[in-house]
Amino acid sequence: MDDRKAVALIQRLSIRAPGNVREKRGFQYFATQTASELTGFYDPTFWEQLILQASSVDPSLRHAVIAIGALHEEFTNRRLSYYTNGDKQGENFAINQYTKAIGHLRRSLSSGKQAPLTALMSCILFVCFDSLRGFFDSAMVHLQSGLKILRDIRGRCDDENHLILTQISPLFKRLSLQAILYIDTRTTSERRVLVADLAHVSGKENEIPEQFESLAQARHAMDQTADGLFRGFYLCDGNQCPKSNGLQMLRYNRC
Amino acid sequence: MSNQPPEAIEMYKKYSTLLKAWNMAFKNFMNVHSHSLSGKELRGAALLKIHHTTAQIMANITPELDDPRTTGAVFNDTERFRIYKNEFKIITDLSSSLVTEAEQDVEKGRSGLTFSTDLGLVGPLYYTCIRCQDHNIRNQAMELLLRCPRREGMWDSEAKVRMIREFWEIEERHRILQAAVPGEIGIEIPLSDIVDLVFNNEMKWEWKWKLPSDESLIGSRESSASKCE
Numbered sequence: 001m002d003d004r005k006a007v008a009l010i011q012r013l014s015i016r017a018p019g020n021v022r023e024k025r026g027f028q029y030f031a032t033q034t035a036s037e038l039t040g041f042y043d044p045t046f047w048e049q050l051i052l053q054a055s056s057v058d059p060s061l062r063h064a065v066i067a068i069g070a071l072h073e074e075f076t077n078r079r080l081s082y083y084t085n086g087d088k089q090g091e092n093f094a095i096n097q098y099t100k101a102i103g104h105l106r107r108s109l110s111s112g113k114q115a116p117l118t119a120l121m122s123c124i125l126f127v128c129f130d131s132l133r134g135f136f137d138s139a140m141v142h143l144q145s146g147l148k149i150l151r152d153i154r155g156r157c158d159d160e161n162h163l164i165l166t167q168i169s170p171l172f173k174r175l176s177l178q179a180i181l182y183i184d185t186r187t188t189s190e191r192r193v194l195v196a197d198l199a200h201v202s203g204k205e206n207e208i209p210e211q212f213e214s215l216a217q218a219r220h221a222m223d224q225t226a227d228g229l230f231r232g233f234y235l236c237d238g239n240q241c242p243k244s245n246g247l248q249m250l251r252y253n254r255c
Numbered sequence: 256m257s258n259q260p261p262e263a264i265e266m267y268k269k270y271s272t273l274l275k276a277w278n279m280a281f282k283n284f285m286n287v288h289s290h291s292l293s294g295k296e297l298r299g300a301a302l303l304k305i306h307h308t309t310a311q312i313m314a315n316i317t318p319e320l321d322d323p324r325t326t327g328a329v330f331n332d333t334e335r336f337r338i339y340k341n342e343f344k345i346i347t348d349l350s351s352s353l354v355t356e357a358e359q360d361v362e363k364g365r366s367g368l369t370f371s372t373d374l375g376l377v378g379p380l381y382y383t384c385i386r387c388q389d390h391n392i393r394n395q396a397m398e399l400l401l402r403c404p405r406r407e408g409m410w411d412s413e414a415k416v417r418m419i420r421e422f423w424e425i426e427e428r429h430r431i432l433q434a435a436v437p438g439e440i441g442i443e444i445p446l447s448d449i450v451d452l453v454f455n456n457e458m459k460w461e462w463k464w465k466l467p468s469d470e471s472l473i474g475s476r477e478s479s480a481s482k483c484e
Binding site for chain 1: 315
């Protein structure tokens with residue numbers, strides 16, 4: 001998609017998006033500023049296409065992206081700090097949107113109308129939001145819910161399978177990688193449960209060629225390798241070592 | 256490592272081999288394609304190299320199967336990190352160019368790409384500050400963390416700067432005490448036996464002294480290291 005078309009799409013989506021003025025503006029901010037920020041140096045498909053399109057029709061996703069966009073806006077304006085007690089208005093708006101997102105997801109899950117792909121995207125957004133806000137326990141709960149859905153739908157939903165393999169699973173993998181320091185502080189039994197959940201996502205692994213063909217391939221291989229290495233670390237039991245505890249990759253594990 | 260689950264040892268062997276293969280495949284890719292990559296792609300490549308280098312140190316530092324010491328003792332054996340000075344320098348050198356380019360972007364009114372949900376620069380720079388034994392490189396990593404605020408998923412540069420500073424204090428106390436009493440205790444007590452890292456909600460973290468007896472060993476410092484107000 002060229003830039004002009006992308007802008008046209010964003011404008012169309014933003015105008016059509018339901019919600020109050022502030023939510024419309026929040027969605028616009030996410031679409032024009034945050035999505036490309038989260039893409040970073042790499043493949044824009046998830047943040048700049050999939051999520052934008054899906055959140056224009058699903059209310060849970062829409063509130064969740066508004067919430068993340070609001071955190072991003074606060075960060076950009078230097079108002080998102082753990083150490084200052086400044087104006088919390090923007091952050092409160094973000095939390096309010098996140099709460100709405102969770103409520104919508106609950107309702108659609110209980111009505112049985114929730115498509116697995118949408119539920120997975122919601123999980124991803126909740127993990128992102130809770131990680132960015134420093135609520136690591138909650139981030140891990142959402143991560144593990146997502147991993148369970150991934151395990152349950154494996155082998156089903158042919159149309160969605162390609163998307164799940166190429167976009168969704170790699171994202172879950174990366175979200176678990178960024179949690180390494182926190183996982184490192186968990187108990188051995190908690191880490192082993194996580195390893196079992198992660199093993200399903202890892203699935204079939206590509207071999208490493210003699211030469212990568214693209215940056216995307218190199219990135220995928222790096223994620224896959226780090227994921228395997230970290231899972232091996234997480235399995236190690238600190239109790240096996242008299243007096244000490246844990247493999248202590250980045251720092252220290254507790255028993 | 257021999258007293259760890261066989262599965263863990265297998266995975267370690269498999270993925271540390273893959274880590275080496277990755278480096279070769281990446282080198283070959285860069286030899287052929289680096290001149291045709293865009294500025295953004297080059298920065299993406301630099302970040303991958305930083306992540307690879309960090310993971311490589313973590314893999315190399317893993318205890319040998321026949322090391323009789325506990326894994327905690329090995330992981331906190333600072334001498335083992337000394338030989339990775341060049342690797343830590345790769346991390347800080349590449350990070351330095353990424354930070355500089357981010358600053359230039361901001362000057363031009365573009366985003367410096369400092370807000371993300373993936374691992375970025377903060378994790379590797381934190382690891383360098385905690386593990387690198389060369390103080391110049393450590394300080395450079397700290398300076399990079401201070402230069403522009405980043406939030407990368409669970410990694411917040413401001414919080415990490417505070418965690419590192421407190422860790423350095425603890426490390427220094429530990430060093431002085433170990434140097435003062437080796438005759439009486441006779442063995443090195445790994446830092447991991449003395450403090451735990453604890454996270455609570457809203458990024459409230461703490462280097463927590465483990466046992467009252469350790470406190471007497473290390474002095475009368477307040478047990479709560481958290482400064483999150």
